Amino acid sequence: MTTPTLVAGIDSSTQSCKVVIREAESGALVRSGSAPHPAGTQVDPEAWWRALQVAVEQAGGLADVAAVSVGGQQHGMVTLDEQGRPIRPAMLWNDNSSGQAAADLVEELGAERWARETGTVPVASITATKLRWLAEHEPENAARVAAVCLPHDYLTWRLRGSTAIGDLVTDTSDASGTGYFDASRGAYRRELLRHAFGREDIVLPRVAAPTEAVGELATFSSRAVLGPGAGDNASAALALGLGPGDVLLSVGTSGVVCAVVADPVADLTGTVAGFADATGHYLPLVATVNCAQVLDATRSLLGVDVHQLADLALSVPAGSDGLTLVPYLQGERTPNLPNATGALHGITLENYTPAHLARAAFEAVVCGLGVGIDAVRAVGLEVGSVRMVGGAVRSPAMREIAPSVLGIDIALPEPGEYVADGAARQAAWVLASGAGPAELPNWSAPVGATATATPAPTVRAAYARAAPHYLDRQ
Ligand SMILES: Nc1ncnc2c1ncn2[C@@H]1O[C@H](COP(=O)(O)OP(=O)(O)O)[C@@H](O)[C@H]1O
Ligand SMILES: O=C(CO)[C@@H](O)[C@H](O)COP(=O)(O)O
Numbered sequence: 001m002t003t004p005t006l007v008a009g010i011d012s013s014t015q016s017c018k019v020v021i022r023e024a025e026s027g028a029l030v031r032s033g034s035a036p037h038p039a040g041t042q043v044d045p046e047a048w049w050r051a052l053q054v055a056v057e058q059a060g061g062l063a064d065v066a067a068v069s070v071g072g073q074q075h076g077m078v079t080l081d082e083q084g085r086p087i088r089p090a091m092l093w094n095d096n097s098s099g100q101a102a103a104d105l106v107e108e109l110g111a112e113r114w115a116r117e118t119g120t121v122p123v124a125s126i127t128a129t130k131l132r133w134l135a136e137h138e139p140e141n142a143a144r145v146a147a148v149c150l151p152h153d154y155l156t157w158r159l160r161g162s163t164a165i166g167d168l169v170t171d172t173s174d175a176s177g178t179g180y181f182d183a184s185r186g187a188y189r190r191e192l193l194r195h196a197f198g199r200e201d202i203v204l205p206r207v208a209a210p211t212e213a214v215g216e217l218a219t220f221s222s223r224a225v226l227g228p229g230a231g232d233n234a235s236a237a238l239a240l241g242l243g244p245g246d247v248l249l250s251v252g253t254s255g256v257v258c259a260v261v262a263d264p265v266a267d268l269t270g271t272v273a274g275f276a277d278a279t280g281h282y283l284p285l286v287a288t289v290n291c292a293q294v295l296d297a298t299r300s301l302l303g304v305d306v307h308q309l310a311d312l313a314l315s316v317p318a319g320s321d322g323l324t325l326v327p328y329l330q331g332e333r334t335p336n337l338p339n340a341t342g343a344l345h346g347i348t349l350e351n352y353t354p355a356h357l358a359r360a361a362f363e364a365v366v367c368g369l370g371v372g373i374d375a376v377r378a379v380g381l382e383v384g385s386v387r388m389v390g391g392a393v394r395s396p397a398m399r400e401i402a403p404s405v406l407g408i409d410i411a412l413p414e415p416g417e418y419v420a421d422g423a424a425r426q427a428a429w430v431l432a433s434g435a436g437p438a439e440l441p442n443w444s445a446p447v448g449a450t451a452t453a454t455p456a457p458t459v460r461a462a463y464a465r466a467a468p469h470y471l472d473r474q
Contacts, residue, residue, distance in 0.1 A: 008424060
């Protein structure tokens, strides 16, 4: 019997690093590993590298693997000096410090120009706004920046064993979230970088094609081929084989609504970001900052585990008997309210209970996704089949409450590591393309059982009334 060729996919996302090793031809899972990332919205990139090493060791190493790709949390800002050393902790996509910088950039050039030239109207998540923040708040650090890259670019580069900033490589899906890349032309817009940062004499990662081998591993006793990698949502879309009309919901650290489409999207309202996918198409996307961590915070407040939180939430009726949580615990990105705080509305003697609060937390994060679905429809995209993935989909409460609050049937693929799976599928594609153009490997796309909606439209109506009533952070 011949030994199957193996590929690895890595998901370096906000809260942890996950590694899957799969058979290149069939996609069958062979081994896996994971390791946590430090908490917080500013993280030393070296901590991602350490977590990756632990996760790879747990997955049995990469010595027998033929190709590797990295999927990673989108946006953020990794700044490197001439020697390739991080200048300061990376600012993550969910760090809202640059909220004012985002507002300034939109004011200076106009939402329409940003949307037309980059697909996206900047919010605090976008790299360009973080560079503006750095220039204004840390001019000494800004002056030392020789290269800026994204989390997945940094890890691909570390896997190559390089320290030369000229070797940095990215892909279109992640480049499209920087605020200085035009996905519709597949090219950087350095004039926007200069406008945001005051300089453009810095190295940006070369943007590789979707099936390009960008180098070889120089670590983990392996000479595996490296794929270009992808932003995490593009990577999950690749794993699930999203096609026209398919919508993906992700309930991880971020709440995400996205779809794969053939033509670029430019939403002048800034709600839908016109990102690229990892196959040469586009990935219009809406993201919230307050998703699984709102559930985590509620759980820790109530002193319960994930199972108890779900039991509590499902023990009270839809609408939590009038209790409505506005979940802006970390500010918010959609709607664009970087300084907002959360609020609890409709409190009565009857509903001021752990069970009602648990349900209100699930309903709040799902209502956030509802805002995203409305926005995706508003730019003319079809919402046909809907699939939900991400850490919080492991909760039976999420699986029951989401279809009901959104009023749509939702397919629930078996909970899994779809970002890492998409990266592994890309690695297999890169390997197959080594001998010439090849189709995306025909791995079976997980669909899963469909949760049928028992619509509870009053939940979104109550949320729409409550959401505008929040206080800004002092
Ligand atoms: N059974 C569960 N119920 C609720 N939340 C869960 C459950 N299992 C995992 N989570 C949450 O999922 C989140 C991690 O999701 P994940 O998609 O892995 O995050 P990310 O990729 O953004 O790092 C954590 O906040 C975790 O608490
Ligand atoms: O900013 C976005 C999308 O634009 C987020 O989706 C990040 O990519 C983080 O993803 P997770 O860690 O939640 O998977």
